[in-house]
Amino acid sequence: MDDLRPTLLPDCPPLAPTFFERDTLTVARELLGCRLLRFQPELGRWLGCVIVETEAYTANDPACHAYNRKTGRAAMLYEHPGTAYVYLIYGMYDCLNVVTEPQGTAGAVLFRALEPPEGLGLRTNGPGRLTKALKITRQAYNGLPLTAVESGLYLSAGMQVADHQVVQTTRIGITKAADYPWRFYVKDNPWVSVKAK
DNA sequence: TCAATGATTGAG
DNA sequence: TCAATCATTGAG
Numbered sequence: 001m002d003d004l005r006p007t008l009l010p011d012c013p014p015l016a017p018t019f020f021e022r023d024t025l026t027v028a029r030e031l032l033g034c035r036l037l038r039f040q041p042e043l044g045r046w047l048g049c050v051i052v053e054t055e056a057y058t059a060n061d062p063a064c065h066a067y068n069r070k071t072g073r074a075a076m077l078y079e080h081p082g083t084a085y086v087y088l089i090y091g092m093y094d095c096l097n098v099v100t101e102p103q104g105t106a107g108a109v110l111f112r113a114l115e116p117p118e119g120l121g122l123r124t125n126g127p128g129r130l131t132k133a134l135k136i137t138r139q140a141y142n143g144l145p146l147t148a149v150e151s152g153l154y155l156s157a158g159m160q161v162a163d164h165q166v167v168q169t170t171r172i173g174i175t176k177a178a179d180y181p182w183r184f185y186v187k188d189n190p191w192v193s194v195k196a197k
Numbered sequence: 198t199c200a201a202t203g204a205t206t207g208a209g
Numbered sequence: 210t211c212a213a214t215c216a217t218t219g220a221g
Binding site: 065071072073074087088089090091092 | 202
C-alpha cells in the first residue's frame with residue numbers, strides 16, 4: 001500500500017542546473033526564499049524548508065576549499081552546477097553546499113540556515129544543525145545532483161525575497177577573507193543563525 | 198569560555 | 210610522516 005518512492009510534488013519542480021551555472025554571489029542571493037526539499041523514507045513523504053541564510057565561496061576566495069588549487073575534497077567544487085558538496089567540519093559536523101559556476105570553475109553556496117515547517121521540532125538554524133536535522137551526510141549526499149527529485153534532496157523555487165528584506169554582510173567562522181560581505185540572510189527571520197552587528 | 202573530534206593540508 | 214588548521218556546536 002505505502003509507496004516509499006520519492007514522488008514529485010506538482011507545485012515544486014526542481015530548479016534547473018542553469019540556475020546554478022551563474023555568478024556565485026548571484027546564486028547565493030537568489031537562493032534566499034527558495035525551498036530545500038527532503039524526502040523522508042521512514043515517513044514516505046517530502047519535507048520542505050525555506051532557505052533563509054547562505055554564504056558564497058569562489059575560486060579566487062582565500063576562504064574557499066578550492067582556493068588556487070584543485071585537489072582532494074575540493075575537486076567537487078569544479079563539478080556540474082547544482083551538484084551537492086557536503087564536507088565534514090571540526091571533525092563532527094557535515095555542511096551542505098551547492099556547486100555553482102560552469103563546470104570547470106570552482107564555486108559553491110553554503111546553506112547556513114533554513115526555516116522548517118512548524119511543529120516538527122527541527123533545529124535548522126546553523127550549517128551543522130540543518131544537516132543533522134535533515135539527516136544529510138557526506139557519505140550519502142556528496143556529489144548528488146540537487147536538481148533531481150531522484151536524489152531525495154533537491155532545490156525548488158519558492159517565494160521571492162525583496163531586496164529590502166535581504167541583509168548582505170560578512171561570513172561567519174572564517175579567518176581568511178573575513179571582510180568579504182558574501183553572506184546573505186532574510187532580515188528579521190528568527191531562524192537566521194547569527195545576526196549582523 | 199572552551200573542549201570535542203577527524204579529514205585535509207602543508208611543512209619537514 | 211605529523212602537527213596545525215578548520216565555512217561548528219553544546220556544555221559548563
